[in-house]
Amino acid sequence: MAVDLDPRLLEILACPSDDHAALTPGAPGDPGADALTCTECGRVYPVEDGVPVLLLDAAEHPDAR
Template sequence: MTVKIDDWLLEILACPACKAALRVEGESAELACTGCGLIYPVRDDIPVLLVDEARKP
């Protein structure tokens, strides 16, 4: 399952924990923080940017 997030949206999304940029993590349906490394799930093409839902790498 690949993440379908528009590039313009990905540019403005930020990690709620450290405010760093996010990037699509491989072929999985996840967004990874470029700063602290937390990995956020994407459900039904909607990023779940809750620190409690994130997993550590």
């Protein structure tokens, strides 16, 4: 299932890492994933029950893929 967030909310959400970049729906290689991907560092944050989990510890780092 793809992430279905209010576009206004998606505009203000940002990666919690030091670069604070914007997030895009989906994951690399899986645009329909329940996740948000940082446009700068590539971390993938899960979306659980429609709620983005924007914790660095919960993110999958792109080097781990």
